[in-house]
Structures are given as structure tokens and as C-alpha cells.
Amino acid sequence: MSPRKTTGGGAAPRRAYHHGDLRNALVEAATELVRAGGPEALVLREVARATGVSSTAAYRHFENHRDLLEEVKHHALGMMTARVRANLDAGTPCADRTDEALRRIRASGQGYVDFALAEPGLFRLIFRNGHRGEPSDAPNAPTGEIDMPPAVNDESYAVMSDALDELVATGALAPELRPFTDVALWAAVHGIATLLLDTSLAFLPQPARAGMIDRTFALAFKGLEGFRDAPEARSDSP
Known part of the structure; x- marks a missing residue:
């Protein structure tokens, strides 16, 4: 059978390939x-x-299922990166450094959510947990301070993290409030994407879904604006 012919029963089409590829x-x-x-x-x-x-x-090319899974994860991350870059490039840069940092946070987050909703299978694979009892397929996080969680080495996270550093540089974000703010923003972006994929919110009309995404970003930005005056959350535990 020719590699170009589509198999029956809904299977993926066979793909021709060049020698060595x-x-x-x-x-x-x-x-x-x-x-x-x-x-x-x-x-x-x-x-x-x-x-x-x-x-x-x-x-001969993939030792086992896990080997192939990790390679497809890497490929999917590249696709998500392309979506984020396209969203960043589609906007008009702001002259003001603070406004531009906020624009980049919004654009990268929107690209992240857009990818999740357009490619749910790949999005779920990227963040698929490891075997039972393992927190993830990624290596354990090192002890001490880290700049980026090792499980999230992707463009959208890097853009968001760099933009937060820019907000600190412009005085829009207090330096002592910078740690873990990227994780908090990521939680908001990843959270709304996951809710719109894996809960009953997935069945809402498109205008309602878009409104939820907009409100999520609006609240995130309000949180950034109010950070300087907000009291620090403290724990009574040692």
C-alpha cells in the first residue's frame, strides 16, 4: 500500500517520508x-x-512509548511557542515601557489560551503528569531560588517572566513582590484555559467564553496595579 493512501476506519493518513527522515x-x-x-x-x-x-x-528511533511521548511534547511546545510569538507580533508595541510590558503579558497569555482551545489534545499532552506517584515528567526542581519552574520551559512563560522584570525596572512593581508573581499569573492563564477545556464551561457560547478570558486578564492586571498597596499575605505557622 502506498504511504500516501489514507487508511480506513478514521485512522490517521499514512505519511510518505524521505530516506533518513x-x-x-x-x-x-x-x-x-x-x-x-x-x-x-x-x-x-x-x-x-x-x-x-x-x-x-x-x-529503531524511539526506545519506548515514553521516549516518543517526550519528543511529541517538545514538538507541541514548539507549536505553542509559535502561537505565542504570532500573537505578540500581531499587536502594536507601546512607547511606554510599562504599557509595553503589560501588553506582552496579555498577548503571551492570550496566545497560550488560544493554543489550548485550538489544540486541546496537544495542550493536555504538554502538561500530562508522569506515572502514578510522580509529580510530573520533568526533573525535580532544584532546592533554593529558581527563575523558572523546570516543568514550564516555554516561550509564553518566559515572555511573562521577562515582562514582570521590566515592570520592576520601571518601578511599576515593587522588587519584593516580584518572586512567584509569574507563577500566580501563570495560574490564572492556565486555570482559565483548563476550565474552558475540561469543565462544563466548555459548552458555553463563544461570547461567554471570551468574556471569561477577558475578565481573567482584567483581574490579573488589577492585581498587578494594586500590588504596591496590598498587604503581604502572612502565615502564622513557623
Whole structure:
């Protein structure tokens, strides 16, 4: 059967590949399976079938399912990065440094949410937990201060973190309030994306969903503006 022919039963189309490029063809086929069926659809045997090669040939490039999963995660992160960059480039930069930092936070966050809603299968794969009992597939975080959680090494997070540093530099954000603010903003952005994918909010009309996204960003920005005057949250525990 020709590799270009589509298989029956709703299977992903077989993909022709050039000699020496089978690994990339397998990653592309795996990505399409995840896009259509979510992380659970990522089965190496099915990826081989969709690519038009034997499972034995596929195992020469990926030792096991986890190896392939990590490669597709990396590929999906690249796709999300492209979405964030496109959203950043589509806007008009602001002359004021503080306004520009806030614009970049909003644009990167919107790109993040847009990707999640457009590619739910890949988004879920990116943040899929590890085996039972493991917090994630990423390496354990080092002790002490960290600039970026190792599980979130992506463009949208980096843009948001850099923009917060710019707010500190312009005096719009107090330096002592900078730690973990990026995580708090990420929680808001990731949270609204997840709610709109995995809860009953997914069935709301598009205008209501868009309104929820706008309100989430509005509250996040209000929080940034009010940070300087807000009392620090303190714990009575040692």
C-alpha cells in the first residue's frame, strides 16, 4: 500500500517520508494522533501504522512509548511557542515601557489560551503528569531560588517572566513582590484555559467564553496595579 493512501476506519493518513527522515515522520504522525484523540491516542504501534512502516522500524528511533511521548511534547511546545510569538507580533508595541510590558503579558497569555482551545489534545499532552506517584515528567526542581519552574520551559512563560522584570525596572512593581508573581499569573492563564477545556464551561457560547478570558486578564492586571498597596499575605505557622 502506498504511504500516501489514507487508511480506513478514521485512522490517521499514512505519511510518505524521505530516506533518513523517519524519526521526524513518526513525530509528525504521533502529533496528528494526539491532536485527533488526545494523549491516550499516542500508541507507538499506531504511529508506525500511520507512517506506513513496521513497529520494528519505529522502535529503531524511539526506545519506548515514553521516549516518543517526550519528543511529541517538545514538538507541541514548539507549536505553542509559535502561537505565542504570532500573537505578540500581531499587536502594536507601546512607547511606554510599562504599557509595553503589560501588553506582552496579555498577548503571551492570550496566545497560550488560544493554543489550548485550538489544540486541546496537544495542550493536555504538554502538561500530562508522569506515572502514578510522580509529580510530573520533568526533573525535580532544584532546592533554593529558581527563575523558572523546570516543568514550564516555554516561550509564553518566559515572555511573562521577562515582562514582570521590566515592570520592576520601571518601578511599576515593587522588587519584593516580584518572586512567584509569574507563577500566580501563570495560574490564572492556565486555570482559565483548563476550565474552558475540561469543565462544563466548555459548552458555553463563544461570547461567554471570551468574556471569561477577558475578565481573567482584567483581574490579573488589577492585581498587578494594586500590588504596591496590598498587604503581604502572612502565615502564622513557623
